Amino acid sequence: MFANSEYPQAFTNMKNRAVYSSRNYWSGVFFGIGTMAFVDEVIFHQLLQWHHFYDLSTRQAGIFADGLLNAFAWFVGIGALFLFSDLRRRNALWPKRWVGAVFLGAGGFQLFDGIVMHKVLRLHQIRYGVDILPYDLTWNIGGGILLLTGLVILKQTRKPARKMKEGK
Amino acid sequence: MHSGHSTHTAGTVYEAALILVVILALTLYPIAGILTSKLYRKWPPSRYFFWYTGVLAAMAALVGPLAERAQTDFVAHMAGHLLLGMLSPILLVFARPMTLLLRSLPVTAGRQLSRLLKSGPIHFLSNPLVAAILNLGGLAVLYTTDLYMLMHQSLVLHIMIHLHVFLAGYLFTISIIYIDLTTHRYSFLYRSVVLILALAAHKILSKHIYASPPVGVPREEAQTGGMLMYYGGDLIDLALITILCYQWYKAAAPRPLPADAAGQKG
Numbered sequence: 001m002f003a004n005s006e007y008p009q010a011f012t013n014m015k016n017r018a019v020y021s022s023r024n025y026w027s028g029v030f031f032g033i034g035t036m037a038f039v040d041e042v043i044f045h046q047l048l049q050w051h052h053f054y055d056l057s058t059r060q061a062g063i064f065a066d067g068l069l070n071a072f073a074w075f076v077g078i079g080a081l082f083l084f085s086d087l088r089r090r091n092a093l094w095p096k097r098w099v100g101a102v103f104l105g106a107g108g109f110q111l112f113d114g115i116v117m118h119k120v121l122r123l124h125q126i127r128y129g130v131d132i133l134p135y136d137l138t139w140n141i142g143g144g145i146l147l148l149t150g151l152v153i154l155k156q157t158r159k160p161a162r163k164m165k166e167g168k
Numbered sequence: 169m170h171s172g173h174s175t176h177t178a179g180t181v182y183e184a185a186l187i188l189v190v191i192l193a194l195t196l197y198p199i200a201g202i203l204t205s206k207l208y209r210k211w212p213p214s215r216y217f218f219w220y221t222g223v224l225a226a227m228a229a230l231v232g233p234l235a236e237r238a239q240t241d242f243v244a245h246m247a248g249h250l251l252l253g254m255l256s257p258i259l260l261v262f263a264r265p266m267t268l269l270l271r272s273l274p275v276t277a278g279r280q281l282s283r284l285l286k287s288g289p290i291h292f293l294s295n296p297l298v299a300a301i302l303n304l305g306g307l308a309v310l311y312t313t314d315l316y317m318l319m320h321q322s323l324v325l326h327i328m329i330h331l332h333v334f335l336a337g338y339l340f341t342i343s344i345i346y347i348d349l350t351t352h353r354y355s356f357l358y359r360s361v362v363l364i365l366a367l368a369a370h371k372i373l374s375k376h377i378y379a380s381p382p383v384g385v386p387r388e389e390a391q392t393g394g395m396l397m398y399y400g401g402d403l404i405d406l407a408l409i410t411i412l413c414y415q416w417y418k419a420a421a422p423r424p425l426p427a428d429a430a431g432q433k434g
Contacts, residue, residue: 053395054375063375064368071367074402075360075409082413090422 016092025154027083028098032105032150034077037070040113050127062121069117073109100153107147114140178323183231193223197263200272208271215263222259225251226334239320242382242389246396252330253303253337254404258411261341266349285351294352296362299343303336304369311373316382340366345411356416363412367405374398 017024044051054063087093114136117123126135197219201211228234229248237244266285270278284290292298310316310329319325342348344359374397381390 053398054378063372063379067368067371067375068364071364071371074367074405075364078406078409079360079413082417086417086420 013091013093016090017094017097020087020090020092021094021097023083023087023092024094024097025101027080027087028101029105029108030076030080030083031098032102032107033073033109034080035102036106036109036113037073038077044126052124052128054124059121062117062123065121066117066123069112094157096153097157100150100157102150103146104150104154107143107145107150110143110146111140114143182323182327186227186231190223190227194220197265197268200268204268204271211268211271215268218259219263219265222256222263225259226256229256230330242385242393243396246393246400249307249333250397250400250404253307253333254401256334257338257341258404258407260338261345261347264348270349282351285349291352293339294343294350296340296343296354296359299336299340300362300366300369303340304366304373306332306336308369308373311377311382314383317384320384341408344408345415347411356412356419359412363405363408367401370401370405371398374401 040051045053084093084098087098114126118125118136118139125132126139198216201216205211229238229252234244234248234251238248270281273281293302310319315325315329319329342350343354344363346353374394376394377397378391378394381387385393
């Protein structure tokens, strides 16, 4: 089904991982960004309806930034899955590095959304008619934890990647 | 369109002409498909399906109950816009009308057409960025100026705007995904960036409509219409993004090295 069964002699998975190390990384980061944008849309906009489609107080710059960010997230979220399939067929998937990158992308998006979009550009708030501070803290600390988790996992894959590249 | 007898007649003539075009499209395509199948490889049945659904999606936006409601209801207008400018082009592209046309034409006419397709102006128009600007720029002008209001008062404007929405939507679609015959090709990365920018512009415009309704549109209708544009656009762009990524996936498929193939034999 995948490349490894078609070209069993071409490469070993370990070597492929090193060659496609950055593709593993970017597929994961993009998937994390896309997933978080999707979760944000489904849970906070549609189900809880805490976020507003547009609270009519945003400046033009905020609308532009939000449009770009969401279009980017929508695109790379889908693109990430094709990159993932590509890694599978090349027998180059590196699950640990990929998962670490997913956490990094998800946490990064969450923090960017929470700090730049919500606070700096004041696009919309997490919830209306309540004391916003605990919500903001939970949001951004949650994002920070995801980001750190990603960094810790990725750090564990950095050494083997370098070793394999040198040994090539 | 509702004032005066002569404009009313003009409206009827317009609708009759539209229906004629639709009937021609729905009959000429299968005739060409069936006749050329005798000379060349059989024209796949799925393409007839795409052609019919694409033409009908465009027709639904132009004549009939939805088009009638769109005269007074902005939400219905927006639904029509999604059908005419976004859904119909994607379906039609999969019917590969240009390939069929070249198959059907006599050799000299075919050569002339392919020379036209390779010409400078077509090259310019098929640049994804140019197509995106024509597509989204046209919409921006329509919804942020008085044009939307004027459109309901002039039949000529009405026809021109709808023609532009359809043609620009089709041009944009063929500039992003290469399903039909494509003479000028651009890289996946470039097309991806343009698609992201166009999707962003679509989102920005729909929020702008939500915030400041076009002249003559009640706030509530503008808000519902804006959200329909936003989420409907997301859904149809999902298809466009998936097709583009899939084309990359197919093009980037690893090929076995010649040495490996030889090794396999031995």
